[in-house]
Amino acid sequence: MLNRGAKLADIQLGPDAKARHQSDDATLYINDSYRSMLSLLTTRGFDFALTETAQDNLPSTRADSNEQYSLVDWPSGAVLLKRIDVYSDGEWYELQRRDWTTLRSEWRSGSSVARRPMVYAPKSYGSVATSNFTAGKIALAPFSSSGKYKITYQPEWVDITNTLHLFLFPDENCVQWVLWDFVTKIAARDRDNRKRYDIAVTERAHCEAMIGHFVPNIVQTGPMTMVRDTNYHR
Numbered sequence: 001m002l003n004r005g006a007k008l009a010d011i012q013l014g015p016d017a018k019a020r021h022q023s024d025d026a027t028l029y030i031n032d033s034y035r036s037m038l039s040l041l042t043t044r045g046f047d048f049a050l051t052e053t054a055q056d057n058l059p060s061t062r063a064d065s066n067e068q069y070s071l072v073d074w075p076s077g078a079v080l081l082k083r084i085d086v087y088s089d090g091e092w093y094e095l096q097r098r099d100w101t102t103l104r105s106e107w108r109s110g111s112s113v114a115r116r117p118m119v120y121a122p123k124s125y126g127s128v129a130t131s132n133f134t135a136g137k138i139a140l141a142p143f144s145s146s147g148k149y150k151i152t153y154q155p156e157w158v159d160i161t162n163t164l165h166l167f168l169f170p171d172e173n174c175v176q177w178v179l180w181d182f183v184t185k186i187a188a189r190d191r192d193n194r195k196r197y198d199i200a201v202t203e204r205a206h207c208e209a210m211i212g213h214f215v216p217n218i219v220q221t222g223p224m225t226m227v228r229d230t231n232y233h234r
Helices: 002-009 023-043 100-106 172-189 197-213
Strands: 070-073 078-088 091-094 119-124 127-129 132-134 137-141 148-155
Touching: 002 023, 002 172, 023 078, 023 148, 023 172, 023 197, 078 137, 100 119, 100 137, 172 197
Parallel strands: none
Antiparallel strands: 070 137, 078 091, 078 148, 119 137, 127 132
């Protein structure tokens, strides 16, 4: 993969600091491009990069004594949340996403305990203090302690540093997108010395359009099926 990118960028890679383009830097760039591709696919509705947590019990306590929601931890290493499902009364139910500022408007019943949560909202995306990271929280409303839940999310990509290891792609359009995105990074660093930047941007856009055009008929596992028009991106 790295060699293909270097050829497209018209550069020679070297192992040490004397080289104009060091192999370690190029490895970093190709991983960054692959990471961007995964997020592109997820935001366009593909489930290629998604995983889910093991099922866990719903929290037994409210976020606060007077609140109508509970809090669960943001999945470790999650980049994007796709959905949250709750198992209640022998069935799985997808929760609807809401903005945090409207969460309390979702429940106006006089019942003190609901049968199951209906909606969720990220309350915090985490915090950092020096080198310490604290995971964020996700609110589930209305409060219910009966049932289990799973979170579907896109995990953070862990860089490949061994050039003999493999990247996984859903199709060739995504391979080409990563390669041309890599070329833009090399060209930008090189002040477009090889005159490859404009070509790379154009080719990457073409690949991105093809990814949009050939999005599968079913792009999510919920009650709604999204279908692209046959003339999309033509």
